[in-house]
Amino acid sequence: MSEGKIRIAFYWMASCGGCEEAQVDAVSDEPSLINILDIVFWPVAVDFKKEDVEKLPDKSVDVALINGGVRLSEHVEMARLLRRKAKIVIAYGACASWGGVPGLANLYSREEILSRVYSEVPTVYERDRKPMVKYVAEEGVELELPEFLPILLPLNAVIEVDYYIPGCPPTPETTLNALKMLLSGKIPPKGSVIGASQRALCDECPLNATKPEKILVKKISRIYNTRIDPGKCLLAQGIPCLGPSTRGGCTALCPKAAMPCIGCYGPLETHIDYGGKVISFLASIIDSKDEREIARIIEEGLPDPAGLVYKFTLPASRLRLNLMKWGGRSV
Numbered sequence: 001m002s003e004g005k006i007r008i009a010f011y012w013m014a015s016c017g018g019c020e021e022a023q024v025d026a027v028s029d030e031p032s033l034i035n036i037l038d039i040v041f042w043p044v045a046v047d048f049k050k051e052d053v054e055k056l057p058d059k060s061v062d063v064a065l066i067n068g069g070v071r072l073s074e075h076v077e078m079a080r081l082l083r084r085k086a087k088i089v090i091a092y093g094a095c096a097s098w099g100g101v102p103g104l105a106n107l108y109s110r111e112e113i114l115s116r117v118y119s120e121v122p123t124v125y126e127r128d129r130k131p132m133v134k135y136v137a138e139e140g141v142e143l144e145l146p147e148f149l150p151i152l153l154p155l156n157a158v159i160e161v162d163y164y165i166p167g168c169p170p171t172p173e174t175t176l177n178a179l180k181m182l183l184s185g186k187i188p189p190k191g192s193v194i195g196a197s198q199r200a201l202c203d204e205c206p207l208n209a210t211k212p213e214k215i216l217v218k219k220i221s222r223i224y225n226t227r228i229d230p231g232k233c234l235l236a237q238g239i240p241c242l243g244p245s246t247r248g249g250c251t252a253l254c255p256k257a258a259m260p261c262i263g264c265y266g267p268l269e270t271h272i273d274y275g276g277k278v279i280s281f282l283a284s285i286i287d288s289k290d291e292r293e294i295a296r297i298i299e300e301g302l303p304d305p306a307g308l309v310y311k312f313t314l315p316a317s318r319l320r321l322n323l324m325k326w327g328g329r330s331v
């Protein structure tokens with residue numbers, strides 16, 4: 001860190017922009033940070049170019065905060081460049097950490113996605129159009145689009161990641177906790193999740209006191225077809241709240257608003273596969289031993305199992321779906 005300032009780079013890949021908003025929110029909550037952050041790259045807000053980063057000496061950036069998943073060849077290139085320039089690289093948010101919601105696209109091939117977007121959605125009126133790879137602008141400038149990769153990857157599939165800040169997006173508190181930890185010099189082991197809790201979300205949920213030791217339900221309900229009691233553990237009401245297998249740190253924002261946790265803080269350190277863990281605890285609450293009844297409960301209550309259990313973590317899952325679709329090609 002130079003002259004007491006942190007030289008920091010921000011970059012977004014396949015991202016919704018929410019993580020950028022979250023970073024602004026964090027600084028708004030702690031405006032004194034402005035005085036110590038020396039921003040060297042932030043494409044969403046400042047007109048830095050790739051060449052500006054290339055000119056920086058290697059390891060001259062203290063921290064690079066990268067959000068979004070790796071979906072384009074440009075993301076691979078920029079992630080590798082920032083890895084070279086930064087001492088510490090942090091995967092910021094669910095998409096960079098495990099693929100996030102855009103990672104659910106890995107359930108489909110690249111061809112299926114392009115066909116859907118360019119030909120099938122009802123709002124497309126020129127159905128024979130194909131994505132343009134090269135384009136010559138009016139001024140005669142030749143533009144080339146980056147390659148749309150066969151699957152979306154988490155950041156650690158293309159570069160070494162030092163730390164992870166979870167959430168979709170991380171709360172300002174989580175972001176500030178992480179930055180303060182780094183500023184304090186108390187550097188955790190590489191690969192750690194920082195800024196969040198080491199315990200399950202249920203442990204910080206105010207409804208935990210109403211959670212029975214053993215939950216058994218005959219029906220799994222959705223929030224749109226049930227009357228929710230906001231003062232009672234949602235899982236005990238048969239609503240698939242993923243608090244038992246999700247890392248805490250957001251102060252249980254969703255259950256506090258009578259909404260089930262959908263798992264955006266991802267797995268605990270001890271969990272090998274987030275979705276596998278969720279399937280395991282959901283299976284344990286179904287009050288039946290009859291196969292047909294179990295199948296009916298699942299069919300009626302969990303119409304989109306992959307979307308529920310892997311909403312944020314499919315590209316990082318042990319299912320290796322990503323590798324199958326990737327077909328062994330390396331980036």
Ligand code: SF4
Nearest residue numbers: 016018093094095168
């Ligand atoms: S983690 Fe969530 S908020 Fe951040 S880029 Fe991904 S979808 Fe957006």
Ligand code: SF4
Nearest residue numbers: 202205233234241243
């Ligand atoms: S509402 Fe969800 S997070 Fe809260 S105690 Fe119940 S299962 Fe856990």
Ligand code: SF4
Nearest residue numbers: 250254261262264265
């Ligand atoms: S309650 Fe769950 S889904 Fe909601 S913000 Fe927290 S971790 Fe994310």
